[in-house]
Amino acid sequence: MSTTTPARDLAPVVASRLAAEPHLFIDGERREARSGRTRPVLDPGTGEPIATTACAGAADVDDAVAAAARAFDPASEWRRMTPLERGRVLTRIGEAIYARADSFAELEVLDAGKVRGAARAIDVEFAARTFLYYGGWPSKIQGTTVPVSHPGIHVRTEREPVGVAGAITAWNFPLLLCAWKMAPALAAGCPVVFKPSEETPLSALWLAELAVEAGLPPGVLNVVPGYGDEAGQALVAHAGVRKLSFTGSTAVGRRIARDASDLLKRVTLELGGKSANIIFGDADLDAAVAGSAGGIFWHSGQTCSAPSRLFVQRDIHDEVVDKLLAEAAALSIGHGLDAGVDFGPLVNERQVERVRGYVDRAATDGAKVHQAGELPTGGGFFYPPTVIAGATDDMECAREEIFGPVVVVLPFDDAEEAARRANASDYGLAAGLWTGSVATEHAMTRALRAGTVYVNGWGLTDPAAPFGGFAQSGYGRDLGPDSLDGYLETKSVWTFHG
Secondary structure (H helix, E strand, O other), X not given: XXXXXXXXXXXXXXXXXXXXXXXXXXOOEEEOOOOOOEEEEEEOOOOEEEXXXXXXXXXXXXHHHHHHHHHOOOOOHHHHOOHHHHHHHHHHHHHHHHHOHHHHHHHHHHHHOXXXXXXXXXXXXXXXXXXXXXXXXXXXXXXXXXXXXXXXXXXXEEEEEOOOEEEEOOOOOHHHHHHHHHHHHHHHOOOEEEEOOXXXXXXXXXXXXXXXXXXXXXXXXXXXXXXXXXXHHHHHHOOOOOXXXXXXXXXXXXXXXXXXXXXXXXXXXXXXXXOEEEXXXXXXXXXXXHHHHHHHHHHHHOOOOOOOEEEEEHHHHHHHHHHHHHHHHOOOEOOOOXXXXXXXXXXXXXXXXXHHHHHHHHHHOOXXXXXXXXXXXXXXXXXXXXXXXXXXXXXXXXXXXXXXXXXXXXXXXXXXXXXXXXXXXXXXXXXXXXXXOHHHHHHHHHHOOOOEEEEOOOOOOOOOOOEOOEEXXXXXXXXXXXXXXXXXXXXXXXXXXX
16 A cells, blocks of 8 residues: 655644754753754755754754763762752653644654654553663662771772763664663763764753753763764863763764773663564464564664564575565555555665665575565655575675665574574574474574573564664663663772771
C-alpha cells in the first residue's frame, strides 16, 4: 500500500519550533553560531526543508564547555543541589516530555522520518521513562566503608561526578538518544555538552529549553548541533571534557577512541551492528516471522541492533522467506504523519543510495533479491522492504551493516552451526533466537557473543537494562546502573585516628 504526503496541520508548538531562528543552546539561552553558519533540516518524507539550524564550530564548543565548567564549580547552584533536588529536576524533565508527547512525536516524524504512532509509543515514551528512572538515582549513589588491615585508621570511598561530559549521537533516534546520554550524566552530577546529528537536531534543542524550565541551572545542559568533523571533533579533543559518550558508526567510533586517548578521556562507544537472529524449526513460526519482520523493518531498518542476518533452520527456510515477503507486502508505506502508515522513509538521499548499492551488489554477487510494497510518489527518501536469499556468509550484504530495511536470510542445519556462524562477525551488539526448547534457549544464550540476547522476541529496551555491544559494536553501556559508572570517580578517604 502507499499513501500521499499529508497536509501540514501541525501542533502550534511544533510549528513554532520549525519557524525558530537558527540557534544553539548554551548557558541557558539560545545563541547564534559564532560563524553565523546554518544548515537546512529536511523532512525525510518529502525531501523538503522544514527548518534551519545553526552549525556549531570549535569556538561554540569552547563556549559550551566553559559554561558547563562554570556549572561544575563547587560553589555553583548545580553543585549545591542535594541529591533529592537533582533527582526531582530529572523527574520534572521526564514529566515535561510526557506533557508534550504528541508534539514530540510529530517533531520526530518531521525531523527523522519516524511513523507517528511508533514515535509516540517508543521514542517519546521511553525518553520520558529514562529521565524518570534516573530521577531516582542521585540519592542512591553512595560509597562504602573499607575494612583495611591498619589499626586506628578509617577508610571510606566517595563517588563523585567526573566533570564535564560530552555526548555525540546519530540521527536515527534523536529524542531517545538525548535521554540515554543526558539522564545518567545529570544523575551523576555531570554537566553536559551535547552534539546531536546535524541531520536531526530539533528534539535536543527543545529538550534543553524544557530542562531549564524544569529547574536545571543554566550551563548544566548545552546543545551544539553541527558537523561531526567540526563540532564533534572539537568536543572529542577538548581538554575540558572528561567523559565522552558516542552513539554512531564503528568507523567514527574508532577515530573518537584514538583521539580521546591522547587526553586519557573516558569514552563509552555504542556502535554498529550486524545482528544475528536465529529461527529454529521448533519455534512458533508465525510469531518468529512477525517478530523478525518487525525488528528489521521498524524505522525502515535504521536501527543499530536491527536483526539483519536471519539464520533459518534449513527445512523451514523457504517458508520463512515467503512469510517475510507477505509481512513486507502488508506494510503501508508513506509519510509518518499519514494515518495508517507503518513504514516510513530513510533519513536522506545519501542513505537511500547507500542501501541501494548494497542490494545491487548482492544481486550482482548472485543472491536473490525480493522486494515488496508500493512506494509513494511525490518525493521523500523511500526504499522498499527487501529480503535477500541465496547469499553466503562471506558476501558483503551478510557481513556489513546496511542500515536499511534489508534482511539476509541464511539457512543452517543445527544449533552448533548457527551459533558459530552468528558469532563469526566483527560486531556483537544484539542477537536473538526463536525456539520452543528450553535446552536450546539456555545453550544458545550462553553461546551467542552479543551485548543483548533476545529469546522469542526482539528489540525491547528499558532504562533499567544495560545496552551496549561486544567487539566492534563498542564498549561501555548506556542505561541501567552500569551507565553511571562512566560518569563517576571513586575517591578513597583515609582518616588517621592516632
